[in-house]
Amino acid sequence: MATEAHGAEEGGLVFHPMDQFKLSKLFCTDDPSTAVNECQIDIGMFTITNSTLWMALAVVAVIALMVFGTSRRATIPGRTQSIAELAYGFVYKMVEDVAGKDAVGFFPYIMTLFMFVVFANFLGLLPMSFSTTSHFAVTVVLAMMVFLTVTIVGFVKNGAKFLGLFWVSSAPLALRPVLAIIEIISYFVRPVSHSIRLAGNVMAGHAVIKVFAGFAAIAVVSPVSVVAITAMYGLEVLVAFIQAYVFTILTCVYLKDALHPSH
Amino acid sequence: MATETHEATGHAADAAASAPGMPQLDFSNWANQIFWLLVTLVVIYLVLSRIALPRIGAVLAERQGTITNDIAKAEELKQLAVEAEDAYNKALADARVEAGGIVADAKADIQKDLDKALAKADAEIAAKAAEGEKAIAEIRSSALKSVKEVAKDTAKELVASMGGKADAKALTAAINARMKG
Numbered sequence: 001m002a003t004e005a006h007g008a009e010e011g012g013l014v015f016h017p018m019d020q021f022k023l024s025k026l027f028c029t030d031d032p033s034t035a036v037n038e039c040q041i042d043i044g045m046f047t048i049t050n051s052t053l054w055m056a057l058a059v060v061a062v063i064a065l066m067v068f069g070t071s072r073r074a075t076i077p078g079r080t081q082s083i084a085e086l087a088y089g090f091v092y093k094m095v096e097d098v099a100g101k102d103a104v105g106f107f108p109y110i111m112t113l114f115m116f117v118v119f120a121n122f123l124g125l126l127p128m129s130f131s132t133t134s135h136f137a138v139t140v141v142l143a144m145m146v147f148l149t150v151t152i153v154g155f156v157k158n159g160a161k162f163l164g165l166f167w168v169s170s171a172p173l174a175l176r177p178v179l180a181i182i183e184i185i186s187y188f189v190r191p192v193s194h195s196i197r198l199a200g201n202v203m204a205g206h207a208v209i210k211v212f213a214g215f216a217a218i219a220v221v222s223p224v225s226v227v228a229i230t231a232m233y234g235l236e237v238l239v240a241f242i243q244a245y246v247f248t249i250l251t252c253v254y255l256k257d258a259l260h261p262s263h
Numbered sequence: 264m265a266t267e268t269h270e271a272t273g274h275a276a277d278a279a280a281s282a283p284g285m286p287q288l289d290f291s292n293w294a295n296q297i298f299w300l301l302v303t304l305v306v307i308y309l310v311l312s313r314i315a316l317p318r319i320g321a322v323l324a325e326r327q328g329t330i331t332n333d334i335a336k337a338e339e340l341k342q343l344a345v346e347a348e349d350a351y352n353k354a355l356a357d358a359r360v361e362a363g364g365i366v367a368d369a370k371a372d373i374q375k376d377l378d379k380a381l382a383k384a385d386a387e388i389a390a391k392a393a394e395g396e397k398a399i400a401e402i403r404s405s406a407l408k409s410v411k412e413v414a415k416d417t418a419k420e421l422v423a424s425m426g427g428k429a430d431a432k433a434l435t436a437a438i439n440a441r442m443k444g
Contacts, residue, residue, distance in 0.1 A: 018284070018286060021287060023295070023296070043295050044294075045294040046295070046298065049299075051292075055300060059303055059306050059307055062307050066310070066319070067310060067314050073318065073322050084319060085322070085323065088319045088323070108308065111311055112304060112308040112312075115311065116304060116307055132296075135286075135287050137292070137297055138297075138300050141300055
């Protein structure tokens, strides 16, 4: 039945925009005689998958840029070193400006998040690649790490005063309990929006490109389709950076709340 | 039907993947992704915090130091240049004054020489003029004498031709009287 349905689908336009997000074991061959793709089931915790591969490539890219790119330690930087310094200065300034001077200790942590997200996003734009940041499993972990860090740092640094974050002292007294409820809800929604924003943006862009690519099967539409893919790709390049930036700056904003909870 | 149920159970694990759903919501592979993500983040964190960030920070600090030093050095050199310019201007002014002195001295010398030469020339000219005057006077007096004699002779001849006998004394007196007028 399933194969039959699949076969009927092959006749017309074929859209599988979400297939690109499927995890698949590496070093594994699919037995074509079975309907099930053996590589996509029973993925254990330590199995090497395409997701693992592209995470590893992100690590390689980060090391290539930040370590090998700066190995000459030149006073007058070359191209690669300039980019590494630019990334350093960009995130450092963001942490200092948004989260405050006392947040500089968190700079390596925030830099790690930024470098991973930005490289995962850009590597995901390569044709045939896998976007690790399009998976909620990844972004939820990233967002929860930020959420837990912020909450723990907030209580450790400020103690019970951290709860002042929810008690808007500048509002009229009657409004404060209402505002406190809203503030608490918004505080706990943060990791949700933080993670879904990133994965949603990346996934949506890739899926739209895939849909346009499906339309290219019709000869008459294909020029439009190719132009649309090109345009979307340009937009996605922008989104890849902007989402990494947004993720990082929000982390800084949340961190500022933890360090200076007063409104 | 039997095969259908069998296939359905076989697909159970693969349900999210084969159905037109989101692979993101297939929670069976979350453990895998989360594990490898944590590995990735730890590796990046260690590389950045141990190697890359201190290195880049050092390079940036060093560059800042170099720039500050270079600016200070440039300021120093600029000060030196200003001093050198002042010294040059002073030397120039001194040289101008000295040159003015030398020119004045030379002028005075030249004037002295000139005056001397002029005086000498004047003296020579005066001597020459006196000589000339003397010569002219001589010539004039000799000419006068000749004229007197010619006149006397002419007058004597004239008187003789007119048939008279010329009184030499009267003739001379008459001629002298004429010559004076």
